[in-house]
Amino acid sequence: MKKHTRLCLGAFALTASLVNATTAYAQSSVTLYGSIDNGITYANNVSGKSILMEQGGVSKVNTLGFSGVEDLGAGRSAIFKLENGFSSTAGTLGQGGLLFGKQAYVGLRDHAIGEVTLGRQYDFTVQLEPYMPCLGCGIYAVENADLDRIAGERLNNAVRFASAPFAGFSFGGIYSFAQNSGSLSTNQGRAYSAMAKFERGAFSSMAVVTDINDAPIAVGSLGVTQFLGQRVTPGQSSIFVDNQRVVSVGALYHLGKWTPSFTYSNTRLSNHGVSATDQVWRVGTTYMPIASLTLAGQVAYDRFESSHWEELNLGADYFLSKRTDVYLDAAAERASGPGTVASMFLLGASSTDSQIAVRVGMKHLF
Template identity: 55%
Template sequence: MKRLIAATLVLPVLCPTAWAQSSVTLFGSIDNGLTYVNNYGGHSLVKMQDGINKSNSLGFSGSEDLGGGLRTFFKLENGFSANTGALGQGGLMFGKQAYVGIGDRSIGELAMGRQYDYTVLLEHYLPCLNCGLFGVQNADLDRVSGERLNNAVQFKSATFGGFTGGVMYAFGQNSGNLSTNLGRAISANVQYAYDGFSAGAVLTDINQAPVFAGLTGAATVLGRAVTPTTTLVVDNQRILGIGANYAYGAWSAAALYTNTHLKLAGRTATDQVLHLGGDWHVRPDVVFAGKVSFDRFEASRWYTATVGFDYLLSKRTDVYIDLDAQKASGPGTVASIALTAPSSTDHQFVSRVGIRHLF
């Protein structure tokens, strides 16, 4: 770590006589398709919807080899709508990620800028990941779909005996209305991988965090009546996530548990979600996947079943079919599958056919 910090201080002196090689890569993804919802606020709906099975992105990444195991790197990435051309993340130029950093092969990497908090790593343990974001928590209270922090400093370690880890601190000042951390935020993780097994744990703690309370499907959140458009800025959002997966031949199984604690004006509530499922590679180009999810928040419960079929046309392009069904219970609770809208009843069904391309 001392070597990494020292390199940060010395590099400006060396830059005028830099001799290192550098590279810049253009990358991105585009996903689009048709979604059917049997109950979208009281009526059925068929709509074009993009960025569901993988959020659309266009970006640049680059690195420069400084010698002696040192390198600098950067990433600039924006999100966009394939159907309207609009920028994502509220219209930010590089709303998905924008950071620069320095790394040492034997120690790890230090990066600064707008970055995903470590909760995004739990995606690796989400069963049926290729089934898309319909399978995450209704309002993404546990941030598993991937959320960014502004003004963030992140350290990610190298791999030691199969273990990796990291810690992040995000300053709250000048975060703006489009940030997911109006106050300070802390995120940390540890992961282990060996052969076909991997596991990880993440802790994220955010002050003054905006949450989409109205999309949970609950009638009240933290003692407040909510509508589908209600957003609450909670005093504190603390997320603990633990996941594991195991791959053997054509089969893989995964489990993910998240515990999200919310605090607002002296009231607290906890959302607990358990996902269980796996994938079956019928052939190298054909994948079936499925999972069940159990979600408990205050007096509300949601039970969701997800099934996905994926056909790979090439290494970069695939077509897919996703099916999601949810049943809710609890006083005033309705079904509310992620990225749709709350149903008018305690059940909801979503189907989707789409195409995805990576470049």
């Protein structure tokens, strides 16, 4: 009897140990995630010629990442993210060949207060993406040289705080130190970004300010011949300006199957005592006639000094499952102003004042 009792007690202790071990394991998790996007794009004029090409990361940037959470108790947790970008057409690393070029940070989260993270991470302008009326229309809907950073740009050596929502309000701030930022960063000098957001019911709005010293600007993609007093050639590599300051706002409202939205950005660029301002207005809507189909459209107007661009974007996205979809995008841009040409983002400058692009593609999330 005593032997039987000892065996039962031993089995109970072993079971309790296994339960505790399983519980401890469940409190810490690492998730592998990512996205793969690829498709065929036709453009009627890039440097004077029509092109037909395979291009990846247009509907969504190709990503492979690891994120982790460890429960510390009392509503607190440790978090981290290591995120890599890559080419789905060639298999090469993105962001200039960096191992974790998209994001690399570690931090702490308190569910009642918010989270603090340190490392390479996006400034808050990227959080305006959901307010873009035609985000589903792909990267061609972004401003020519992404002067307003809405396509998603990172800051190195950054400490970031993002609050938990309080009565519909949330806010955050980022400060990036200048040390060791390097040429593959979007800031060689100090930078900061701050945001305020309000959500209630079907309505959502957000305001962001981002200020960067020694910021790279892709002047060859802008479609102008003069930039801050310097001559620009098509395809010219980025130059660093003394300061880039972006102020942006966005708002949307869910109306059943319709979600109209708009964004406005004001970007001031300064270099060697010369300054210029770029302003972008976008307005449009998404429409879901059925659960598996999203239609979207927007009109955008971009003004950089005496140069102007008007663009129409249309998109149709059909979901084969929750993770896989096929899509069709179309974009048309018209430019005006002295020496100004059309130049859609990631396509390159046209030789004239107009440019048209059509794309069919597929993406998968995992």
